Amino acid sequence: MASTSLQTVPSSFTSAFSKPQPEYDVFLSFRGEDTRCKFTDHLYHALVDKEITTFRDDKELKMGEPISLELLEAIEKSRIAVIIFSENYASSTWCLEELAKIVVCRERGILRVLPIFYHVEPTDVRHQTNTFKGAFTEHEKCFKENPEKVQNWRDALRSVANLTGKLLKDGVHEADFIRSIVQWIYSKLKEDKKQNEGPLESTSNRNENETENENENENDIGIVRATNVIPVYSFLPRGKLRRSISSWQKGELLGSASFGTVYEGYTEDGFFFAVKEVSLLDQGSQGKQNISYVEQEISLLKQFEHENIVQYLGTEKDESRIYIFLELVTKGSLASLYQKYRLRDSQVSAYTRQILNGLKYLHDKKVIHRDIKCSNILVDASGSVKLADFGLAKVTKLNDIKSCKGTPFWMAPEVVNLKNRFYGLAADIWSLGCTVLEMLTRQHPYSHLEGMQALFMIGKGEPPLVPDSLSRDARDFILKCLQVNPNDRPTATQLLDHPFVTRPQNSFGPASPHNSIQL
Structure with a gap:
């Protein structure tokens, strides 16, 4: 040391x-x-x-x-x-x-x-x-x-x-x-x-x-994964060619995701991408369930093609791991962004509109994400936002989901307190409200509570505190999302017409060194 x-x-x-x-x-x-x-x-x-x-x-x-x-x-x-x-x-x-x-x-x-x-x-x-x-x-x-x-x-x-x-x-x-x-x-x-x-x-x-x-040989341990997989070319849902990943190297750690760890990847022809690595060695029923979630995630990602959803590039599997290849979004998550910068109202508005576009696309396909939060939303250098980590996502017919899945501080009351009832797409809207609140306050909802305490409050139908210091439009948007009764929450389509996200897009620009403080 x-x-x-x-x-x-x-x-x-x-x-x-x-x-x-x-x-x-x-x-x-x-x-x-x-x-x-x-x-x-x-x-x-x-x-x-x-x-x-x-x-x-x-x-x-x-x-x-x-x-x-x-x-x-x-x-x-x-x-x-x-x-x-x-x-x-x-x-x-x-x-x-x-x-x-x-x-x-x-x-x-x-x-x-x-x-x-x-x-x-x-x-x-x-x-x-x-x-x-x-x-x-x-x-x-x-x-x-x-x-x-x-x-x-x-x-x-x-x-x-x-x-x-x-x-x-x-x-x-x-x-x-x-x-x-x-x-x-x-x-x-x-x-x-x-x-x-x-x-x-x-x-x-x-x-x-x-x-x-x-x-490894006698003394050396390597990091490079250079596989000789025969390239397989496929098409995106709208007919565009999907880039394949063949010979590649595993690079630096980018972060954790549901059921796995995310690294940077690099092909021999110089293309960078993200790779989600999931172990197949976990034993017991929980390990098997996690693998089923990963397979479900892959199945869903293959069907998606939207500018606000991270693009799927392929999958590889060996005896001990599954590798999911994804578009590399260069600036990381919104959670890492708001830890560096104090986001302005206009910036949060622009990000929220893009999140809504991605959610509308999912909900039109009857897919519920179930883990909307800043750490699962990525942003690139141009300010483009991508929904990511679909490990808990699921297709729903009509409010037919019953399992309690998600991250505690962002979970909707109907998810926490099922009481023999089902839930559906509106659960994502509650999580969206928590996510907008998170961006503006730079801390997760119910931040003064431990996880189990937060779940208790959510189960009682008590939404997180929304500060009066936020702008009128931002407060109104968040409060509409945080309606305890899921039937009272607007849909993603309806929220796209809310004043908070309909402001002119040219109001969104680079963070000022004076107005946006880097810590």
């Missing part, structure tokens, strides 16, 4: 790189009690001998001491992060915070990452089993009020464990192992110096000779 005490040497590489100039060639992340005086120390001095500037700490952080700003800045100012996964790595919250920061920097394209599996299996890191499982059991107890933090750590471990790394197995001499690590780092730094790239290329753009984790 790196911290505030630095041991560095000048590097012959540093002066040759393009601006902005990183301060360190390598950042070492490790669990001090496991490897500080042995493996990590040997690796550090081997890097020093090669004149590779390296950041590491030289003392333990005290229990309860927060991770330092200097440490986080050191990660940003490094070219390569070397993460030494040891038996007790996950027991340290500082290590996990470092890891989460490293993943963010990698996703920004400013940092290479090399995971070292020091007498631990990559699958234990990826799936948090064995000692990693015990560590997360404790974290879930300690952070029960902040489950998002623990999930973020899990996602970070899964992301890094899928990268090309090096595995130290019993019987391998540590000196030879360390030498191979230093050679890899030296070659990458030399390569960057030669190309004078500045910001590092994504580590997802690796040579296709690298293999997946499950097919």
